[in-house]
Amino acid sequence: MIIDDFLVLNENGLYCRTGKFYLDPVKPVTHAVISHAHGDHAVKGNDTVYCTAPTEAIMRHRYQKNAGNDFINYSFNTPFVLGGVKITFIPAGHIIGSAQVLMEYENVRYLYTGDYKLQDDPTCEKMEFVPADVLITETTFADPAVQHPDAGEEIRKLNDFNHNVLLGSYSLGKAQRLISLITEHCPQRSVLVHHSILPLNKIYESFGYHPGKYELYTRKSMKQAGQNLVYIVPPLTFDSYIRAKNVVRAFASGWKRLQVNNGLELLISDHVDWNDILYMMGQVKPKEVWTLHGNGKYLREHFINQIPVKLLNAC
Template sequence: MILDDFISITPTGLYCAYGDFYLDPQQPVTEAVISHAHGDHAIGGSQNVYCTAATESFMKHRYRKFAAVDFHIKPYHETFKIKDVAITFYSAGHILGSAQVLMEYQGVKYLYTGDYKIEPDATCEPFEFIQADVLITESTFANPGTKHPSAIDEIKKLNETNANIMLGAYALGKSQRIIQLLNTHCPTKNIMVHHSIMPFVKIYEDYGLKIGGYKMYDRKVMKSNLENQVYIVPPMVFHSYHKAINVVRVFASGWKNLQQQNGISLYISDHADWDAILETIQKVQPKQLWTLHGDGKHLKEYFEGKLEVKILNSKMND
């Protein structure tokens, strides 16, 4: 029997009372199961953190000695228990080390996707389709009007200009994907990376990811070469240099509002769009669908009379 209260929303985050643990808590807790290392899912300071090896590496870089008291590293497909709940990680395709969390209790399977995408990405493990009784899916872009274009087609748009480009991208995950795409599809571009992104790039390489060539940002290079330089910066830098001259401004995101006032739109998202969410639901074959991180009303309307849909919250994320 599916338990309606298996996962509950609390001020601290998603809580599983039957295992007495939190999924991606927003405050330090005793038992934290972490899907991936983005800051809105992985904070520092918890007692016991269960995650993949790559997630541990990213968290230790970001939070140093405050990352966790103890890490419990779990590879994909290895089942472990927290109290009476059996947990198994499966790749989520969001960033390196991202995991879906399959929880089994009293013969019922609950699958928490965390953030995910199902399209190919050479910089992280591919999404795995796992069948479950309850699918707890992110719904960041769960809107029938949202369809992400091909990331390859989007990155190729940068070949249309010879001007230097300031490219905003999240430091973890998006930047490494952009570097790999540029190397593969924009061979004339010289890639330079902001210093705050470099440690994450090195961690990717430590895990055997080949993202191609790049250099640390050099102001002299950028100033003396007015063509074919791409400078990848984190969002804070991108927005603080909103009046930067002699560059075309580009921001890699699935959000339309982040494309405004930029020289070239670059719709590259690391989240599932409407069609990808529907495909995931079809392959997981859940008896119930629970939605998180976004607006689940479109899914509720779409599946009315066919599948029970429960909207757990309406929190937006990046």
């Protein structure tokens, strides 16, 4: 029987009462099961962190001594038990080391997706599907009006001109994927990366995921117009270069609002869209769906009188 309050939201985040642990807590806690290393899912200062090895490596790089008191990492598809709950990390395809968290208790399977992506991405582990009784899914783009275009088609827009490009990107996950996409689809382009991206690339490479061809940015390079250069920078740097000359500005994101006032629209997302979530449900075949990180109202309306959809972040 599905336990309705198996997971509850409180001031620290999503709590598993039975196992006495948190999933991606928003504040430091005693036992934190971390799906992936993005800052909105992996806070510093937890007592004990359970995660994959790449997630640990990135958290230690970013947070240094404050990363957490103790890390216990597990390979994908290797079960462990926490507070009587059997836990297994399943590849989520979002960034390197990103995991869905399968929790099994009293013959019921609860699958927490964290952030996940179905599109192909050679810079991280490929998404895997497992059956579950309850699917706890992110709903960042869970709107029938949102359908992400093919990432390869989007990046090939860079082939339409030879101007240098100032490309805004999140440093972890998106930047490495962009390097890979440009290497494959825009071979005439040279990729320069911001200094903050370089150590993350090195972590990717240490786990066998080589993004592609890139070099460290130099100020002199970008001042030369028409060199087919792409300079990948984090959001703060992108915003500070609002008046940059001799470049086309673009920001790679699934959010339309981040495309405003740019010279080029690049709708490249590392999250699932509406059709992806429906496909995910077809593979998982849940009896119930619980939603997080966005608005699950469209899913609830779509599956009314078919599958119960509970909005955890509306509780």
